[in-house]
Amino acid sequence: MTTPQRPAAARLLPGQAPIEEYAVLGDGHTAALVSLRGSVDWLCLPRFDSDACFAALLGGPEHGRWLLTVPDATHVARRWRGDSFVLETTYRSPTGTAVVTDAMPLGDGRADLVRRVTCTEGEVHVEHEWTVRFGYGDVEPWVRHEPDRDGDDAIRAVAGPDSLVLRGDRLPRADDRHHRDDVTLRAGEHLELALTWVPSWCEVPPRLTVESRVDSTAIAWGLWARDCTYDGPYREAVVRSLLVLRMLTDATTGGIVAAATTSLPESPGGERNWDYRFCWLRDAALTLEALIEQGFRAEATEWRDWLMRAVAGDPRDLQIMYRLDGGRRLREATLDHLPGYAGSRPVRVGNAAAGQVQHDVLGEVMSALAMARAAGLAETTDSWSLQRHLLDALLADWRRPDRGIWEVRGEPRHFTHSKVMAWAAVDRAVRAAELHGLDAPLARWRAVRDEIHADVLAHGWSAERGTFVQHYGARHTDASLLQIPQVGFLPADDPRVLATVAAVREELEVAPGLLLRYRTERTDDGLQGHEAPFLACSFWLADALARADDVEGATRVLDALVPLGGDLGLLAEQYDPATGRMLGNVPQALSHLALVRAAHSHQLALRRTAGRRAQPVTAGREDAA
Numbered sequence: 001m002t003t004p005q006r007p008a009a010a011r012l013l014p015g016q017a018p019i020e021e022y023a024v025l026g027d028g029h030t031a032a033l034v035s036l037r038g039s040v041d042w043l044c045l046p047r048f049d050s051d052a053c054f055a056a057l058l059g060g061p062e063h064g065r066w067l068l069t070v071p072d073a074t075h076v077a078r079r080w081r082g083d084s085f086v087l088e089t090t091y092r093s094p095t096g097t098a099v100v101t102d103a104m105p106l107g108d109g110r111a112d113l114v115r116r117v118t119c120t121e122g123e124v125h126v127e128h129e130w131t132v133r134f135g136y137g138d139v140e141p142w143v144r145h146e147p148d149r150d151g152d153d154a155i156r157a158v159a160g161p162d163s164l165v166l167r168g169d170r171l172p173r174a175d176d177r178h179h180r181d182d183v184t185l186r187a188g189e190h191l192e193l194a195l196t197w198v199p200s201w202c203e204v205p206p207r208l209t210v211e212s213r214v215d216s217t218a219i220a221w222g223l224w225a226r227d228c229t230y231d232g233p234y235r236e237a238v239v240r241s242l243l244v245l246r247m248l249t250d251a252t253t254g255g256i257v258a259a260a261t262t263s264l265p266e267s268p269g270g271e272r273n274w275d276y277r278f279c280w281l282r283d284a285a286l287t288l289e290a291l292i293e294q295g296f297r298a299e300a301t302e303w304r305d306w307l308m309r310a311v312a313g314d315p316r317d318l319q320i321m322y323r324l325d326g327g328r329r330l331r332e333a334t335l336d337h338l339p340g341y342a343g344s345r346p347v348r349v350g351n352a353a354a355g356q357v358q359h360d361v362l363g364e365v366m367s368a369l370a371m372a373r374a375a376g377l378a379e380t381t382d383s384w385s386l387q388r389h390l391l392d393a394l395l396a397d398w399r400r401p402d403r404g405i406w407e408v409r410g411e412p413r414h415f416t417h418s419k420v421m422a423w424a425a426v427d428r429a430v431r432a433a434e435l436h437g438l439d440a441p442l443a444r445w446r447a448v449r450d451e452i453h454a455d456v457l458a459h460g461w462s463a464e465r466g467t468f469v470q471h472y473g474a475r476h477t478d479a480s481l482l483q484i485p486q487v488g489f490l491p492a493d494d495p496r497v498l499a500t501v502a503a504v505r506e507e508l509e510v511a512p513g514l515l516l517r518y519r520t521e522r523t524d525d526g527l528q529g530h531e532a533p534f535l536a537c538s539f540w541l542a543d544a545l546a547r548a549d550d551v552e553g554a555t556r557v558l559d560a561l562v563p564l565g566g567d568l569g570l571l572a573e574q575y576d577p578a579t580g581r582m583l584g585n586v587p588q589a590l591s592h593l594a595l596v597r598a599a600h601s602h603q604l605a606l607r608r609t610a611g612r613r614a615q616p617v618t619a620g621r622e623d624a625a
Contacts, residue, residue: 028251038069063137084221096122168193240569254302259585265344363421409526416460467503479537492547539594
């Protein structure tokens with residue numbers, strides 16, 4: 001292991017919670033983050049990439065939150081209701097016990113968040129605060145009471161096109177630009193609340209029946225999760241990760257966002273703060289592979305249809321990311337009214353990396369589509385034509401430098417990983433034509449595939465160091481090199497791959513199983529500050545070891561990484577072993593999909609090694625003399 005490059009310690013602003021203490025609720029269109037103490041500090045409605053109406057996560061309570069808690073609780077514990085995103089939080093106070101159930105109902109074509117607090121023992125004091133601020137905490141709405149269509153009292157907050165409606169058994173009172181309430185519940189009593197987003201020009205929809213919608217939502221998630229085929233030692237973590245990936249998938253468009261949040265820092269107090277509420281082609285393709293490997297097929301069709309709509313047009317205009325609906329305008333801007341999580345500024349919305357050239361992206365896309373074909377998804381004339389046109393554009397450009405998988409904002413380079421993935425794109429196209437009889441210029445493609453392979457071996461391999469390196473001419477490594485065996489560029493047990501895995505660990509492993517993605521002091525990423533270990537890269541290490549049949553090594557890495565998900569099994573982008581804190585946006589699709597794929601490779605390695613070790617018993621134990 002090597003010396004850590006440590007980011008600054010997080011100094012949270014009043015009201016903010018550690019990233020690892022946030023739970024996530026989702027309805028297939030957006031997600032809410034709920035702190036351990038019961039504060040909904042982040043919620044964008046009606047979509048992941050909409051403006052936030054609760055933005056305390058990146059500021060303070062004055063930027064919008066929905067708090068429902070037992071303030072004098074001495075013990076708080078959380079769990080999921082089965083394999084779902086129905087959250088149950090138990091508060092134990094000196095006088096009693098209460099359970100808060102939170103959920104975002106599925107399948108009703110609405111945008112609701114429901115909360116139910118039940119006193120199960122003694123009596124409890126419940127604190128309730130509802131503060132709505134549209135426009136990422138910048139717009140204070142007009143708030144008034146109005147009856148809904150059933151004649152029940154409701155509080156409606158309106159600003160521009162948005163409105164939020166709060167209904168329940170007992171509504172909070174206006175108090176200095178907030179709404180607050182305090183109530184005492186005794187054993188057997190409960191309080192139900194329901195929040196609904198509705199366009200400001202529309203009538204308020206009927207009130208939900210909270211208990212039945214929570215129950216049906218838990219059942220729906222569980223029915224989806226039971227199709228998981230993984231039965232290895234990390235099943236609980238794998239199922240939770242698959243659920244996260246499904247939750248990050250838009251139920252209408254099929255787009256898959258990289259995370260539910262923006263601007264949670266990679267380096268607290270610094271500038272490494274990005275908006276991940278968009279659909280990266282790379283991350284979405286890798287998500288698709290993880291889902292297909294575990295038996296989920298319908299998602300492949302949904303995502304391919306989304307891809308064809310999003311990239312339709314001139315292949316030279318291909319972007320690395322799109323909006324949930326396939327939109328292309330992701331102009332990056334800063335929200336200067338927000339102080340940021342742990343004072344990390346700027347807070348960004350939009351993402352300028354959308355305009356970068358990253359040659360690896362088509363490799364991930366073509367690999368995912370190849371896996372989908374193998375799983376039974378038939379090519380259409382349009383889908384294969386699209387792949388051919390995208391490949392033609394790559395073949396014209398692969399020799400040029402790019403920004404790479406890490407989207408550096410420094411100078412473009414000939415990144416080794418990008419070249420490997422360009423090879424993978426051509427390789428998958430060649431195999432598609434060979435195996436499925438698809439029309440293709442095979443002789444040309446085979447020649448280019450061989451050319452790229454030879455180019456990487458000639459320039460991406462350092463004979464001096466005995467390892468593949470981050471970019472042509474470099475002497476240092478990069479954790480993305482661990483994907484070389486994943487895509488079959490070289491076998492996992494090839495001496496060059498094994499040497500590269502060893503070199504990556506020597507240079508980038510800062511705690512058992514935890515890898516940096518690269519050394520910031522050796523990589524021109526155009527930014528200040530340092531980073532913590534990158535969780536996806538750490539799972540890639542386990543994956544590479546498993547593919548090389550180092551089962552013991554892979555097990556040690558997975559045993560170190562999987563528990564980092566905590567009581568709810570959620571992973572952010574990075575983890576700082578010095579502080580025990582998660583860093584970066586959450587929940588992070590790339591971290592969760594890497595967990596799933598590493599566990600899958602580990603399970604396959606267990607089966608291979610068990611088959612080789614099976615021997616008949618030929619002798620018994622000899623007694624001691």
